[in-house]
Amino acid sequence: MAVDFIYPEFEVIRNEDRCIACRACERQCANEVHFFSTEREKMMSDESKCVNCQRCVSLCPTRALKIVKSDCTLRENANWQNETIREVYKQAASGGVLLSSMGNPKPMPVYWDKILINASQVTNPPIDPLREPMETKVFLGKKPDKIRRDENGNIICDLPPQVELSMPIMFSAMSYGSISYNAHCSLARAATELGIVYNTGEGGLHEDFYKYGKNTIVQVASGRFGVHEVYLEAGAAIEIKMGQGAKPGIGGHLPGTKIVDDVSRTRMIPEGSDAISPAPHHDIYSIEDLRQLVYSLKEATEYKKPIIVKVAAVHNIAAIASGIARSGADIIAIDGFRGGTGAAPTRIRDNVGIPIELALASVDRRLRDEGIRNNVSLVVGGSVRSASDVVKAIALGADACYIATAALLALGCHLCRTCQTGKCNWGIATQRPDLVKRLNPDMGSERLVNLMTAWRHEIMEIMGAMGINSIEALRGNRLMLRGVGLNEKELEILGIAHAGE
Ligand code: SF4
Ligand code: SF4
Numbered sequence: 001m002a003v004d005f006i007y008p009e010f011e012v013i014r015n016e017d018r019c020i021a022c023r024a025c026e027r028q029c030a031n032e033v034h035f036f037s038t039e040r041e042k043m044m045s046d047e048s049k050c051v052n053c054q055r056c057v058s059l060c061p062t063r064a065l066k067i068v069k070s071d072c073t074l075r076e077n078a079n080w081q082n083e084t085i086r087e088v089y090k091q092a093a094s095g096g097v098l099l100s101s102m103g104n105p106k107p108m109p110v111y112w113d114k115i116l117i118n119a120s121q122v123t124n125p126p127i128d129p130l131r132e133p134m135e136t137k138v139f140l141g142k143k144p145d146k147i148r149r150d151e152n153g154n155i156i157c158d159l160p161p162q163v164e165l166s167m168p169i170m171f172s173a174m175s176y177g178s179i180s181y182n183a184h185c186s187l188a189r190a191a192t193e194l195g196i197v198y199n200t201g202e203g204g205l206h207e208d209f210y211k212y213g214k215n216t217i218v219q220v221a222s223g224r225f226g227v228h229e230v231y232l233e234a235g236a237a238i239e240i241k242m243g244q245g246a247k248p249g250i251g252g253h254l255p256g257t258k259i260v261d262d263v264s265r266t267r268m269i270p271e272g273s274d275a276i277s278p279a280p281h282h283d284i285y286s287i288e289d290l291r292q293l294v295y296s297l298k299e300a301t302e303y304k305k306p307i308i309v310k311v312a313a314v315h316n317i318a319a320i321a322s323g324i325a326r327s328g329a330d331i332i333a334i335d336g337f338r339g340g341t342g343a344a345p346t347r348i349r350d351n352v353g354i355p356i357e358l359a360l361a362s363v364d365r366r367l368r369d370e371g372i373r374n375n376v377s378l379v380v381g382g383s384v385r386s387a388s389d390v391v392k393a394i395a396l397g398a399d400a401c402y403i404a405t406a407a408l409l410a411l412g413c414h415l416c417r418t419c420q421t422g423k424c425n426w427g428i429a430t431q432r433p434d435l436v437k438r439l440n441p442d443m444g445s446e447r448l449v450n451l452m453t454a455w456r457h458e459i460m461e462i463m464g465a466m467g468i469n470s471i472e473a474l475r476g477n478r479l480m481l482r483g484v485g486l487n488e489k490e491l492e493i494l495g496i497a498h499a500g501e
Contacts, residue, residue, distance in 0.1 A: 186444025336382025364397025
């Protein structure tokens with residue numbers, strides 16, 4: 001008979017000399033790992049429930065705790081590795097699809113790390129961003145190909161609606177329901193203070209957050225949760241979500257346990273019912289159908305809001321983007337296969353989609369080749385981890401980047417990858433009131449503002465080193481990039497030369 005037992009992935013190491021049995025760890029752990037044994041008169045742990053979120057470690061007042069990855073190994077080999085064997089055991093026990101969260105953890109190439117940035121030397125002097133003007137502001141939306149002037153020589157400025165950002169970064173879509181009220185509040189307040197935007201995701205907009213509308217992207221996804229006229233009017237732009245990097249080609253599923261009180265009101269669905277968004281929009285089966293939705297949304301908002309179409313980075317992304325650019329969309333958002341999620345089938349997350357770096361380079365080239373690059377702005381996400389990733393993305397052709405995982409890390413996320421359980425000990429991916437209140441929105445927004453302020457300084461420093469003083473001059477400037485350890489095909493797709501050339 002098969003034995004289901006799998007040795008726990010993590011071990012809880014408790015230093016008995018330091019432990020004062022204050023039971024803080026027991027109170028902090030929503031997974032009920034720690035307990036006090038009256039029989040043995042000491043704290044004990046059920047390690048099988050530990051997800052290594054580090055909450056108890058961080059809050060233990062005597063630093064008595066340590067969580068380590070277990071070194072108890074299965075009889076693995078190069079083909080059947082530990083993780084693969086464990087997954088087979090899990091499915092044999094449950095009969096279910098494996099679920100996980102956050103981004104693809106597999107060791108696929110991270111092209112950002114194989115791209116190096118140029119610097120000015122001798123004949124083209126660097127710029128000191130502390131003493132000389134440096135422009136990080138960007139406007140997203142359709143741009144004219146040429147400057148037009150009236151008969152008096154004045155520039156005709158009749159631009160379609162734009163999204164104005166103080167720096168080329170936006171907080172990516174995370175729905176209220178998948179993340180907590182306090183996490184949304186932190187993002188909304190930080191975006192407002194920074195002069196950038198955050199994104200409602202597919203969960204609608206909580207009534208308390210309408211006041212941040214100027215700094216909000218409101219999303220229309222296949223489930224159409226929480227979508228109504230006032231919601232569409234509220235945002236700085238409207239995003240049609242066709243796909244997501246972590247789970248291209250499939251819909252979303254937020255379990256009924258997370259559809260509590262005001263999450264249900266905001267989504268306009270009954271409390272406790274599962275929120276299932278279908279894989280396709282049931283009214284979109286072609287670019288023509290997409291065009292109809294783009295224009296319906298423009299019509300509903302009197303052509304005052306730019307429309308973003310968000311897609312996952314998949315094999316023929318350049319052709320797809322070309323179609324979207326012709327659908328009337330103002331901005332295309334592309335989400336790479338390392339992008340995060342609150343819940344996704346593990347097999348989809350780990351095996352479907354392509355890296356954002358390759359997708360971005362091929363889309364930018366295709367739109368330029370077709371002479372329609374100025375018809376749309378390009379926003380990319382899916383594992384943009386630092387200011388240097390942002391600079392590389394802009395130089396590869398992006399107008400701005402979406403970030404989400406880095407923003408969650410700023411809020412305290414420890415990447416335990418169990419958002420789907422709703423028991424986030426850091427108060428982020430949960431609706432449990434006792435856990436939500438662990439995230440203080442004052443502190444959350446301050447940390448997000450700190451992170452983005454630091455990145456903006458770093459972006460200016462890198463641009464200054466290149467002798468470039470504006471994002472506009474950096475955009476699509478692939479001469480500023482060189483590849484290392486990449487083959488001819490990869491360099492060709494990225495459109496960059498090898499280091500040394
Ligand atoms: S799940 Fe988190 S809080 Fe609980 S024991 Fe593990 S590391 Fe500590
Ligand atoms: S949001 Fe919470 S549950 Fe999700 S990975 Fe981060 S710490 Fe874990």
